[in-house]
Amino acid sequence: MGHIEDQTPHRDDGAFLMELPPFPKEKAGNSLCKGSSEKRVATYCSALFLVNRRTERSFIMLLHIPHASTFIPDDEKTQYSQSVLKDQLEKMTDWGAGRIFNVGQRIEFPYSRLLCDVERFADGDEMEKVGMGVCYTRTSNGHILRRVSPERRAEIMTKYYWPHHTKLENAVTDELHKYGRCLIIDCHSFPGVPLPYERDQLRPNFCIGFDRRCQETGEAVACRLHELGYTVGINRPFAGALMPIRYLNDDRVQSVMIEANRDLVDEPQVSNQMDNVLAGIEAEFYM
Ligand SMILES: [Zn+2]
Numbered sequence: 076m077g078h079i080e081d082q083t084p085h086r087d088d089g090a091f092l093m094e095l096p097p098f099p100k101e102k103a104g105n106s107l108c109k110g111s112s113e114k115r116v117a118t119y120c121s122a123l124f125l126v127n128r129r130t131e132r133s134f135i136m137l138l139h140i141p142h143a144s145t146f147i148p149d150d151e152k153t154q155y156s157q158s159v160l161k162d163q164l165e166k167m168t169d170w171g172a173g174r175i176f177n178v179g180q181r182i183e184f185p186y187s188r189l190l191c192d193v194e195r196f197a198d199g200d201e202m203e204k205v206g207m208g209v210c211y212t213r214t215s216n217g218h219i220l221r222r223v224s225p226e227r228r229a230e231i232m233t234k235y236y237w238p239h240h241t242k243l244e245n246a247v248t249d250e251l252h253k254y255g256r257c258l259i260i261d262c263h264s265f266p267g268v269p270l271p272y273e274r275d276q277l278r279p280n281f282c283i284g285f286d287r288r289c290q291e292t293g294e295a296v297a298c299r300l301h302e303l304g305y306t307v308g309i310n311r312p313f314a315g316a317l318m319p320i321r322y323l324n325d326d327r328v329q330s331v332m333i334e335a336n337r338d339l340v341d342e343p344q345v346s347n348q349m350d351n352v353l354a355g356i357e358a359e360f361y362m
Contacts (some may be wrong), residue, residue, distance in 0.1 A: 076225040094325060098137065106254055136179040136357045137246055139317060141239075142188045143173035143262075151190055154221040156252040163189055166215050169264040171340025176333070178353040182243050189220065191235040194261075194317055205272055209236060215270040244319040258292065258360045260329040260353065261316040267338035275312035280305035280339055284316045284332030288324075293331045299352045329360070 088271070121139075145164050167188060184193050188211070195202060195209045206213025210223045210231050223231070243259075250257035261284070269276045281300050285293030297307045316332035339345050 102205075106295060121289055131301045134180070134357060135250065135254060135361065136260060136353070137243075137250065138176050138179040138181045138260050138262050139243060140169075140172055140176065140181060140183040140262045141193050141263075141317070142167075142169035142334065143183065143263065144168075144185050144246050145170075145187050146185060147187050147190050155189070159218070160189065161218060163214050163220060166266065166270060169262075170337050172262050172264045175264075175335060175346045175349050176260065176353070177346065178350045178357070179260060180246065182246055186235055191231050193236055193239045195323060197232065215272050240319065243317075244321055247319055247328055249324060254361060255327060256361060257322075257328045258357065259317070261312070261326070261330060261332035263332065263333050264337045264340055265313065265335040267336055269312070273312060277308055277312045278336060279308035279311075280336050282311060282313050282332075282334035284306040284310050284314050284334070285330070286315055286318075286328065289316065289331055290327045292329045292356070295359065296331050296333060296352065296356055299355060303348055303352075338349065 095150050147155075147160075164187060173183065184191075188194075192207070192211065195207075197209060200208045202208050205217065206220070207215075210228050211220050212223055214220045247257045247259065265282065267278060269278065281297075283293055283297040283300070289340055293309070297309055301307045313332070313334055316330040318328065318330045322328040333349075335345070335349075
């Protein structure tokens with residue numbers, strides 16, 4: 076298990092910010108946008124220009140998109156009741172996350188989270204208690220989704236979970252070799268109406284998750300979204316961002332989770348706004 080544990084992703088519980096409310100609009104200038112110096116404004120403007128010429132520039136940050144696929148191979152589908160599967164795909168898929176996050180190298184998990192949730196800890200994830208660890212056995216309502224024997228779980232880990240984490244870790248390593256730094260954006264969407272298993276019922280427009288080490292970058296993302304007029308929850312209703320354990324304490328690697336409210340993701344301006352926010356963050360981070 077030694078090397079496997081070494082690859083376990085880390086999700087900080089973000090407890091230090093869990094109790095903060097989403098930013099009140101009028102406080103943005105004081106509490107968060109402290110870096111709005113001329114330099115930052117200039118960077119942001121040049122980033123906007125670059126996004127408009129997107130075909131001429133490649134973006135280098137990593138967009139980790141773990142929950143946007145609905146694909147489950149036919150031989151795996153037999154494990155589920157088809158009506159329950161249809162309902163849970165509707166509720167649990169991160170709709171829109173594959174569409175509104177575009178500026179960066181995409182690392183997408185090509186299977187549904189109902190088959191394997193690569194954002195969970197390999198061992199001891201607290202969501203195991205409600206049947207929603209790496210291999211979901213319960214639905215978002217707490218009903219039976221499927222049964223997974225220990226042997227079957229081990230197969231799923233080997234076939235789907237570890238290869239994805241190896242791919243992500245290798246992409247981070249490549250970034251470090253090329254640029255000396257790496258920024259992971261962990262891209263999600265959440266339902267506008269909370270699901271029964273969600274303990275935090277807050278529904279901002281966006282939720283930004285990060286741990287203490289990535290606070291500056293996380294707050295910069297939150298600030299830019301807030302400047303566009305959106306409500307933003309910091310580590311609420313979801314906390315932390317995925318970080319390969321190999322780079323857990325490596326300051327060259329930063330990870331910020333962006334969760335978009337699904338009530339927003341079909342609005343036509345959101346994708347372009349996200350492009351601009353991420354381009355600005357990337358320009359600042361890698362400069
Ligand atoms: Zn998600």
